[in-house]
Amino acid sequence: MLLGFARALRTAGLPVTADRERAFLRAAAEVGAGNRAAVYWAGRCTLTAAPADLGPYDQIFTSWFGGESLDAITHREMPRVSTVQAALTDGGTSAEDVTDQTLRAAASEVEVLRRRDVAGLAPGERAALQRLFATLRPCPPTRPARRRTPTPAGELDGRASLRAQLRGLGEPTRLRHRRRRTRPRRVVLLVDVSGSMSAYSDALLRLAHAVVRAAPRTTEAFTLGTRLTHVTRALRQRDPDRALLDAGASVPDWSGGTRLGETLGAFLDRWGRRGLARQAVVVVFSDGWERHGPELLGEQVRRLHRIAHRVIWVNPHRGKAGYRPVQQGMVAALPYVDEFVAGHSLATFEDLLDLVARA
Amino acid sequence: MNPDEAFSSPDALADALAETGYLAEPGLVTVTWLAHRLQRPVLLEGEPGTGKTALAEAVAELTGRPLIRLQCYEGIDATQALYDWDFPRQILHLRTVEALAAGESRDADALEAELFDERFLLARPVLRALRESPCVLLVDEIDRADDEFEAFLLEVLSTWQVTVPEIGTVTAQRPPFVVLTSNRTRDLHDALKRRCLYHWIDHPSLERELAIVRSRLPDVDVALAEQVVAVVQALRGEAALVKPPGVAETLDWARALVALRASRLDVELAARTLGTAVKYREDTERVRQVLDRMLG
Numbered sequence: 001m002l003l004g005f006a007r008a009l010r011t012a013g014l015p016v017t018a019d020r021e022r023a024f025l026r027a028a029a030e031v032g033a034g035n036r037a038a039v040y041w042a043g044r045c046t047l048t049a050a051p052a053d054l055g056p057y058d059q060i061f062t063s064w065f066g067g068e069s070l071d072a073i074t075h076r077e078m079p080r081v082s083t084v085q086a087a088l089t090d091g092g093t094s095a096e097d098v099t100d101q102t103l104r105a106a107a108s109e110v111e112v113l114r115r116r117d118v119a120g121l122a123p124g125e126r127a128a129l130q131r132l133f134a135t136l137r138p139c140p141p142t143r144p145a146r147r148r149t150p151t152p153a154g155e156l157d158g159r160a161s162l163r164a165q166l167r168g169l170g171e172p173t174r175l176r177h178r179r180r181r182t183r184p185r186r187v188v189l190l191v192d193v194s195g196s197m198s199a200y201s202d203a204l205l206r207l208a209h210a211v212v213r214a215a216p217r218t219t220e221a222f223t224l225g226t227r228l229t230h231v232t233r234a235l236r237q238r239d240p241d242r243a244l245l246d247a248g249a250s251v252p253d254w255s256g257g258t259r260l261g262e263t264l265g266a267f268l269d270r271w272g273r274r275g276l277a278r279q280a281v282v283v284v285f286s287d288g289w290e291r292h293g294p295e296l297l298g299e300q301v302r303r304l305h306r307i308a309h310r311v312i313w314v315n316p317h318r319g320k321a322g323y324r325p326v327q328q329g330m331v332a333a334l335p336y337v338d339e340f341v342a343g344h345s346l347a348t349f350e351d352l353l354d355l356v357a358r359a
Numbered sequence: 360m361n362p363d364e365a366f367s368s369p370d371a372l373a374d375a376l377a378e379t380g381y382l383a384e385p386g387l388v389t390v391t392w393l394a395h396r397l398q399r400p401v402l403l404e405g406e407p408g409t410g411k412t413a414l415a416e417a418v419a420e421l422t423g424r425p426l427i428r429l430q431c432y433e434g435i436d437a438t439q440a441l442y443d444w445d446f447p448r449q450i451l452h453l454r455t456v457e458a459l460a461a462g463e464s465r466d467a468d469a470l471e472a473e474l475f476d477e478r479f480l481l482a483r484p485v486l487r488a489l490r491e492s493p494c495v496l497l498v499d500e501i502d503r504a505d506d507e508f509e510a511f512l513l514e515v516l517s518t519w520q521v522t523v524p525e526i527g528t529v530t531a532q533r534p535p536f537v538v539l540t541s542n543r544t545r546d547l548h549d550a551l552k553r554r555c556l557y558h559w560i561d562h563p564s565l566e567r568e569l570a571i572v573r574s575r576l577p578d579v580d581v582a583l584a585e586q587v588v589a590v591v592q593a594l595r596g597e598a599a600l601v602k603p604p605g606v607a608e609t610l611d612w613a614r615a616l617v618a619l620r621a622s623r624l625d626v627e628l629a630a631r632t633l634g635t636a637v638k639y640r641e642d643t644e645r646v647r648q649v650l651d652r653m654l655g
Contacts, residue, residue, distance in 0.1 A: 038389055044557075170450045
């Protein structure tokens with residue numbers, strides 16, 4: 001019965017492995033399996049690993065031990081996504097028939113597609129663009145770390161030099177040097193998925209998926225709208241379509257209203273201040289359209305600027321000819337933004353990735 | 360109190376902790392008791408100021424064992440945590456031997472054994488914990504260290520022995536009671552979490568916080584304690600502060616008021632002593648509103 005409870009938790013998505021199950025059984029044996037409250041705490045300390053797990057744990061505990069008997073564990077089916085391969089050129093041409101000219105035409109088609117605005121694509125072109133996302137090569141930005149590593153020349157390493165001297169009976173020998181290592185710097189992506197950004201949401205999330213896959217442990221992604229949703233776990237999957245499906249399932253406010261300032265504030269309070277955004281490169285994808293007045297948005301971007309290493313604001317409309325930031329939310333946020341760039345086509349996404357890598 | 364008595368049952372442990380002044384929730388008591396019985400470390404996560412470090416101190420006090428503290432920071436490595444050799448002293452020893460025994464030949468092995476002797480070994484917290492067992496080892500703010508250090512710590516926590524190549528293997532007779540604390544600035548490695556018993560410490564309820572204040576500061580006026588706790592609970596719950604005050608801040612505020620010999624908390628006194636509880640300038644405006652509403 002206890003094992004069934006642990007399995008039910010695993011189906012719900014908690015990271016329950018075999019050794020955790022064993023630990024839970026031992027702990028339950030120690031406290032006495034008849035004591036409901038003690039079993040609750042024994043399970044909580046061995047089977048959960050983060051505050052986010054506590055909600056599902058409580059629900060499953062009350063449904064499992066609450067007096068109602070469950071006959072079967074319902075498994076959640078992973079959605080099977082079949083990707084349809086569409087040919088870039090018209091079907092029917094075999095390899096030998098493809099001439100130089102066709103190849104060149106195809107290459108320039110791809111080039112044009114890269115520069116086209118995502119919002120204005122037809123569905124067939126959209127599918128072609130989605131495959132091109134696989135060609136993106138995001139590179140995580142780096143920062144100097146505290147650990148040092150031996151090098152032939154550089155800063156003097158006192159301890160290693162002394163240790164080497166010991167081998168020579170205390171005679172001064174060759175000096176040892178060391179330098180600082182580099183580590184990847186954290187990248188935080190905040191994607192606005194409200195109604196005004198709905199034409200770009202899909203492309204931006206695919207971009208976020210590419211960035212998360214390039215550096216899964218040091219990249220975090222959130223969606224902003226009327227709520228703040230943490231989508232990193234969904235985006236860590238390898239298949240982009242499945243990742244987007246999972247992310248879409250977890251975001252409740254697609255194409256809804258805009259409470260940009262509030263959700264940004266919620267991000268800073270719950271995640272950013274704790275350390276997720278500290279000394280990180282934060283990229284905000286939004287058009288700055290804020291219904292509730294620009295002061296809150298300006299204040300939150302100011303807070304973000306204070307703790308982040310770089311704040312990069314990506315506005316899909318920036319790349320369009322004749323764009324001027326007159327919209328009030330954008331105007332309030334601009335003074336605290338380090339880089340204000342365009343983000344409407346694959347080419348601009350590549351430039352953005354370059355910027356992030358050099359940040 | 361005898362450690363075996365204190366850990367005989369969760370209720371006995373709760374009483375023993377209360378005697379030292381640490382009032383714990385039943386869940387935390389159960390987890391601590393389980394950790395002692397199963398000989399696993401406790402991983403405590405929670406907001407700053409909720410008493411994570413205080414638990415280790417309370418357990419050390421109630422069992423009468425030494426508390427050994429390892430403060431983690433970014434870039435900490437095994438040398439800082441485990442042991443190091445005092446190279447300058449070793450070199451001096453060599454020179455001394457050389458100078459005194461000029462002409463005579465010395466046995467090389469004996470000289471080497473002298474050189475890597477106990478007196479040149481700088482035992483850092485983890486090695487000290489293994490040697491002075493049974494004890495309480497507090498690994499504070501493990502989230503500030505990096506992945507390599509976590510891997511090293513995991514190895515030590517699993518096997519409870521350390522090999523110093525020149526001296527030999529040091530094994531703990533009884534594994535120490537280990538408390539790891541984390542502020543959740545980053546996610547810890549799953550392997551380390553699996554090894555530990557995990558507990559999230561929340562801010563306490565109004566009654567419990569009042570009991571904590573009265574237990575730690577016996578000479579505080581009851582009505583004053585009630586006022587302070589009510590204000591702090593309101594600040595935590597309603598005002599969207601950048602940094603909500605924790606139990607540690609409540610105790611500091613109460614101590615400050617006791618030092619000022621206040622018997623009642625009013626708006627002016629609160630404004631003067633606000634620095635003990637609220638630490639961000641952006642919060643002062645919202646705090647003023649709450650104070651005006653509750654005390655004005």
